[in-house]
Amino acid sequence: MNAATARHILDTIGTMFPDAHCELNHDNAFELTIAVLLSAQCSDQMVNKVTADLFQKYKSPEDYLAVPLEELEQDIRRIGLYRNKAKHIHNLCRILIDQYGGEIPSEHDQLVKLPGVGRKTANVVVSTAFDVPAIAVDTHVERVSKRLGFAGWDDSVLEVEKKLMKRVPRDEWSVTHHRLIFFGRYHCKAQNPQCQVCPLLDVCREGKKRMKTSLIRKDKKRRA
Secondary structure, eight states: OOHHHHHHHHHHHHHHOTTOOOOSOOSSHHHHHHHHHHTTTSOHHHHHHHHHHHHHHOOSHHHHHTSOHHHHHHHTTTSTTHHHHHHHHHHHHHHHHHHSTTSOOOOHHHHTTSTTOOHHHHHHHHHHHHOOOOOOOOHHHHHHHHHHTSSOTTOOHHHHHHHHHHHSOGGGHHHHHHHHHHHHHHTSOSSSOOGGGOTTGGGOHHHHHHHHHHHHHHHHHHHO
16 A cells, blocks of 8 residues: 555545544543443443443542442453453552552553553553554444555454554544544444545555455346
8 A cells, every 4th residue: 555545544434433432431531441341341331331331430530449340240240351341440540549549640651551451452451542643443433444455365463553553643543543433433344345436546455355245146136
């Protein structure tokens, strides 16, 4: 992919979703970290339903540790993998109190050491809560990046992130992350992407393949 094509893609997606943002409800870095931790293999919509009550009950790391683990499990039981996530939250809160004065650290290398916090979660937190440029590769960003040719089909999540960081100007990393998510969530979906009305069809290898397959099927049906 050349620089002009990359710029065309970024500008087009920016026009489609100029107001893309983090859709996980939160009021501070601590709540954002908890919300992103809960969002693994779960929709943002479900996380927001659970955290609406959760964040009323728990305001600080101390609040989470003040209740038995079983109680926290019940509070988040609608979330997938809720038992493991409850354990991660308890352990994370203990570390925050013991090592960081109860506050979420702003450094990426410190964040990834927290229980339940992987590279993606850390990237979301540093970019959204601390305004540090970062690209978090979730399932939407990975899918869209590969379909549009920013990355190879067999690239790992880390490889996708590194290739996006090379193609996207650093001051656009965070906003591009959100726009790619919106593009993948609301337009270039895993199933039934809107290829027929997509303004990026001319540069999308997946879209061209799908449209060609669709035309062949229609032609076969017409001939039958």
